[in-house]
Amino acid sequence: MVNRNPIIRTDKWSLNPTAEQRQLFAETVKVYRRLCRHLTGIVFTHWVELGSLNSQQVIPAVERLVHSTSQNPNVKYPIDRTFHKFPSYYRRAAIAFAVGQVSSFVARYREWQSGTRNRRDAKPPTLNAEAGCYPTLYRGQCYRLHGYEQGEIKVFTGKDWVWTMVQISGLRERHTVDSNKRLSPSLIFNQQACHLSVPFECHPEKRQPDTNVVAVDLGINTTATVSVVTFDGTVIHREFIHPGRDIDRRDKRLKSVSARASKTMGKGGNLHKGFCSNTYRKCRNINQNIAHHVSKRITDIAKQFNAQAIVFENLKGWKPTGGKKGSNLRQRFHGWLKAMIRTFTEQKWQEVGGKVIDVIAAYTSKLAYDGSGVVKRDSKNYDLAKFSSGKRYNCDLNGSHNIAARGILKRVPSGKNG
Template identity: 70%
Template sequence: MKTPNKIIRTDKWRLNPTPVQKELLGKTVEVYRHACQFLVGIIYTHWSELGELTADQLTPAVEKLMHQTAKRPSIKYPQFKKAFYKFPSYLRRAAIAFSAGQVSSFVTRYREWQSGGRKRKDAKPPKLNADTGCYPSLYKGQCYKLHGYDQVEIKVFNGYDWVWATVEITGLRERHLVATNKMMSPSLVLNERSCHLSVPFTCKPEKRKPEANVTAIDLGINTTATISVVTHSGTVIHREFIHPGRDIDRRDKRLKSVSVRASKTMGKGGKLHKGFCSKTYQKCRRINTQIGHIVSKRIVEIAEKFNSVRVAWPTALAIVFENLLGWKPKGGRKRSNLRQRFHGWLKAKIRDFTEMKWAELGGKIVEVVAAYSSKLAYDGSGKVKRSSKNYALATFSSGKQFNAVRVAWPTANLNGAYNIGARGVIKLTHRNGGEGRFSKNSGRPPRSWVCLCDLWAKVSPRLA
């Protein structure tokens, strides 16, 4: 049996240091960065010999150049010990690994520039930047000691010596509570906004059973995400709509202010300066990230909750999305409100965040053909007719207006979610992984245009 791939996820453990402790932590980060700058110069000077070594061989090779011991009294760079008195050995090795990565990256990019591999022919040569905003990696027992999950002892530099400081932990997530997760060496992150430990975990999710429900997602403009949970027999056991309207309004309000300020700045002609409203755009990007996390978190919660079999780990097999890679909007005039809404469509961000969260629980993402997922009625009656006043509402060929009374429920998105779920089920159960129809004489080519009614035909041909 093939073992599942390792997945690494990082938690943020917020720290609450006193003013004195914060100053000590700041000195620790500062001296670590200075050590990395020193080591970058050494490693780059000897890169012709060091570049051919493996990661395990490179660290002792660099230490032979700058770390003096009783068996190695003569070294080439004794200045390191004088500049960094009593520098912890584990921090030194972490700094060597980071500095070697910086030099390796620079050498690769410089050779690429020399060979003309850059996209732009007039691209300037890359520079070796030794002044990087890196943070020290802490090794258990040598650089940090946990006291439960309320306090942590960190080895810090007080300007003269390395001492231990006990710092309070005020916030952490739940990955450390999962028995199969393995905690790795954290990094001490200290900046103007926060002070925390960046704690990576190696996650080993258990394999899910193949016979289970699928959670289908239809990403739209009027409704951010329409969710339907479809069984292999074609039964829809849950449906839900996710639309964080408050966050979307906050983002759109800020974007609208950009056009107002631009018109006041340019007037009827002229150009905007570089970086115009950059802070506003940064804020909007953060709001988009927050929306993506809110929606993806709820999608994963639904996928965990609605399952055909209950075991220690949830058994929902897959989350199904439409394959929208390379999709570009056709509707909406230039600078129109509809075109702006298309630009605010977080189809890729929601899909990527969902994949990261779902992979941690042992699930997988399935992508199906997007063509005619909303245009074809899920009951097999043919194409649906969209309302000219409200494009989210749809009427079937039989004349049935599926839930058209409740405008808050966009029927076109719900119809699309049903068909997406059916395509996901068929893709998972079909022998060659395709989305072929069950009947050769379906009369609705191509074979990828699967609807929910095709699952009914598989269970009972009379229902089709």
């Protein structure tokens, strides 16, 4: 049985164009954006009659305003001379983009007029016709695949539209899943990137999971502590996930910011806008990479043990408190990737038909998983806890066992469906 609610995920297919093809791609993106800007003004002008149409009706309606045919020779805004021989499917993709831009602007402007604002002095939204859009490629009309090693793309030379064969240098794995449906990709081309952004409509099959859950304790000393626990309470797998090398690489960059700030300001003054923006951008990218690696490992464990669900603590709205004077605890909490890891894990686990559930976070680390009562943290090693029975145990591992117990209580009444 196939899930009726599709999940959309996007793969990046890297391209390896020649110098000539890079010029063609640049010209294609440039002329496509020109048409999008042109159409945005037309759509906004006629939004009174266009806004009530559905997605199947609005594109033909806009085409009747701009594209002349033998049955519709006298159009109000002829674009055929300015955009000579513009392919019909590229034109329809541009119309769809322009309609989306105007629809979004009108909705946001109405909200602003009604008083729904983040701040009392919030300025009204503006219609952005200069959005950095990229051309959508329709199969057979704008692109043709020749296996998964190369493909043809229709591009603009400056005078005419031609086909060019380009090498595909990198793929992911979603195209290998039979239940996934490939949708129309976009050609992403700029100074930093050249690839196809390929969306897939995923239809995960209904699972027949085993009677166990994967519990994850997200911490700052250990990024993720994972326990696989069966419904009878047996712990069948434990694992600590902590990409220390990447974390050190990120923290080293962040520490350099304070040194540069002191040299810039001296004993007083203000930092200019965008100070160390490249450093912060690199740190954000490292954080995202860490979250992807950790979430993939969690998902792999769940697949390996055919788990019913992945269980997290509900940490939404939780705010860190500072440590002692001179402590770096507050800074470490700012590097805590609790929300990003949970989001990426849920996205990956949903693709195979799994569920992610949240449990109450209170007392998961404070109480012993064996029911012996409150644990006492070791004064010299905060990672260790001492149970009332005298047993010493890892605090994060103890927390993951408690999270698993609460997750099992949520799953048992609803049966075994994943």
